[in-house]
Amino acid sequence: MDFFFYPSSVAVFGSFKKGAIAYEILRNIVEGGFKGETVPVNPKGGEVEIEGKKLKVAEKLEKDVDVAIIAIPAKLVPPLIEEIGDKVKGAVVISAGFSETGNTELERELIEKAREKGVRIIGPNCAGIFGVHADFFGSFEVRVKKGGLALISQSGAFGGAALAMGNEEGIGFSAFVSYGNAADLTESDFLRYFANDENTKVIALYIEGVKDGKKFVE
Known part of the structure; x- marks a missing residue:
């Protein structure tokens, strides 16, 4: 990815x-x-x-x-x-x-x-993505500074609020993904990807429902 x-x-x-x-x-x-x-x-x-x-x-x-x-x-x-x-x-x-x-x-x-x-x-029905270390802000949400936190949020509204709060607290991000309906790529795919991303040190998730419980646990 x-x-x-x-x-x-x-x-x-x-x-x-x-x-x-x-x-x-x-x-x-x-x-x-x-x-x-x-x-x-x-x-x-x-x-x-x-x-x-x-x-x-x-x-x-x-x-x-x-x-x-x-x-x-x-x-x-x-x-x-x-x-x-x-x-x-x-x-x-x-x-x-x-x-x-x-x-x-x-x-x-x-x-x-x-x-x-x-x-x-x-997606669909999502708020977009950030690849912060690539200076890529493919979303309408507030931009953030570089750091080690990858935020995975099913809800765009929650994700936007968390990004804004991160700015207020001086937290740096490696990435942000709002994945909405998860019609194709899901929380499990993003969790696995960021676990192997060299710029990500911490992963935070906001999940409204898990598409595949077995895959998520694995």
Whole structure:
């Protein structure tokens, strides 16, 4: 999962009007000092300005990237994964409107499309991810300083509050992941990954339910 937390390139899909979720995520990535390639994508194209820096908005993804961060209407996510699946390794689906609202069929379709393309999914219905030691802040939550704590939170609201509290207390983080519905990657996958991450010394988890009890214990 290094491509999620130590990416060399990222594409952000959504609206880039000020205040929109995709705009706030893009702003966090740019202002956070990410040194890799950042590609905003929206069918309308155009450009977006972040802190005086103008970025061209691609009408569609033309190049390979490590991670796609997706904040578009839920019904458009499965066809997007089918479209970009050959160009991305993983996707963070911020979009809500899946199994948490009873729309289990749409979530099943999303995962089927992802598996057909070999794309790993975080989410849907999540707040995003941080790879702090890569200066990668792929979320709309408050940025944090580097340290050794990896925060795994099923709840985006709790995760955001914990990050803010960490800033107040001077706690440094190695990573943050809000994994929402856990339709593909689960708490067990993240726990195993961060247990072997050289920058992570402590792992904190907020879990609302365990997908696979045996896997979690192992």
